[in-house]
Amino acid sequence: MSNYTPRKSTRIQQTYQKSVKRNNSALLVPQKYTPPMSRQGDNSAKERNPNANRFTPLLLSDKAMEGMPSVESSPSKSPVKQKSKLDSDHGATPDTPEGSNDNDPLLTMSSSSNAASEQYIKESMLMLRRSFQQDIQKLIEPTIQQVSVLTSKVEHIENKMGEFATAQNNLADDHDTTKDEVTALRIKLADMEDRNRRNNLKFRGIPESVPPKELEPFLKDFVKSLLPDCSAQEMEIDRAHRLPRSRNIDPSVPRDVIARFHFFKTKENILQAMRHTKELPERFKHINIFIDLSQTTIQQRRLYQPITTALRENDIPYRWGFPVKLIIPDGNSTRIVHNPDQGLELLNKWGIAPAPIKNRLG
Incomplete structure (x- = not known):
């Protein structure tokens, strides 16, 4: 096996060496690549070493790292040293923790890329926000129009309801006024009807055996029994007839007779005599007298x-x-x-x- 030695001129190699010194930890080192065996011996090779064709990382200890060449001992000039020189010429004193390399190009690229990424994210978020606003505006625009139409309709209905309420109040007031007027008219009509009937008297109990033509002579005899001093002229009767029988009256009860006297005073005298007379002749004993009034009265x-x-x-x-x-x-x-x-x-x-x-x- 031969140790893997990274090239010194690449940026990845420099980063690799710096990370080794900074962290002083284990690194991944590839093993020696073993070419595949012939087709005939594939099965035997796989049986001996099934991971022979795989790239297996190897963890190196700190002692193993001591024998590896350092990038700093290389005489080649790197962009990092040139950048540090430029910084020293311009008097730049970066505020970095002790032991860190401020002239690392990867850190510079990383910071610039982070700033670009942040700017890109901000612009993307703004564009996304505008897109959402436009989409929401398109979605709610019909709803806004419908709400506007409904608002106008509600206002119209409220105005109509106000008009209806006013009309209802006016109708209620007019109804009360009309009701009072109708009551007053009914009272006046009843009074006029009563005045038209003021000379009438109703006689109840006259037998049905008395024919209509004999009603006036029968009534005059009855008045004569009440008012013996009443003259024939004062007992003058304009007309007399029977009234229709009410539904709630027994058919065996004789119908009432209504008579109109020519003189109002004669009618009043008959009523007064009827109240004070205790006994009547047998012929008129079952007769009662009532004044003729309107139904309302x-x-x-x-x-x-x-x-x-x-x-x-x-x-x-x-x-x-x-x-x-x-x-x-x-x-x-x-x-x-x-x-x-x-x-x-x-x-x-x-x-x-x-x-x-x-x-x-x-």
Whole structure:
């Protein structure tokens, strides 16, 4: 075997020798190359040395490295020494750790290559960033347009909703105003209807055996029994007829008769006499009298029925006002009851129990 001696003129050899001195460690040295044997002896050679054709690195110790030639003893001039000379001429004093070779061309190339690599990486990152920005811009541009369209639509809808809310508030206010107006009109219409019926009286209990043509004579006889001093002229009746039977009334019950008296005073006298008369002739014993009112007024007065019944039972006079209310004289003053709750409070104050509710007005 012969020792492997590197050439002194190459850069790799110089680096090799410097690394040996710097690290003082084991190096890789190739073994002697053994040419392959003839084809006939290939099998035997492989059996003797299976790794004969391989390049096997050899670890050399520090003692083995002592006999190897040094690059520094070579008289050849190297670029490293020339560069160090130039540096010494220019007065360069590099700040490097002691024992390191500052004029190493590989280190210089490595630093310059590192700077170039960093610059290249920065430029690549900038180009990559711009590319990403452009790609993202292309991707989100349709989304931005859609968001812009949706934003305009939402603003339009919000404006419309504001208009609708204003219109709704106006409609609510108008509804309340219209409701009040309708209530006032209903009250006025009911009052007009009541005034048109102010001379009418409804008679309940007249037998069906009395024919229509005999209704007026029968009613005049009934008025004569209540008001003996009433003249024939005061008892004048404009018209009288039966009313249709209600669905909730038994068919055996005779239909009501409505009569219009020519004089309002005669109607009022009949009502007053009916309230104070305790006994009637047998012929008229089952007859009851009611004033003729509109349906609206009847429904409102029906709410006061327990109060009016209790007042009649205790001989307390009262009269109706417009709109529907009770006017009750109380000594030198007058009490006005605007709703049933006030009437119940007044009865409670007087110590009068309200009467039970009946189906018919009295």
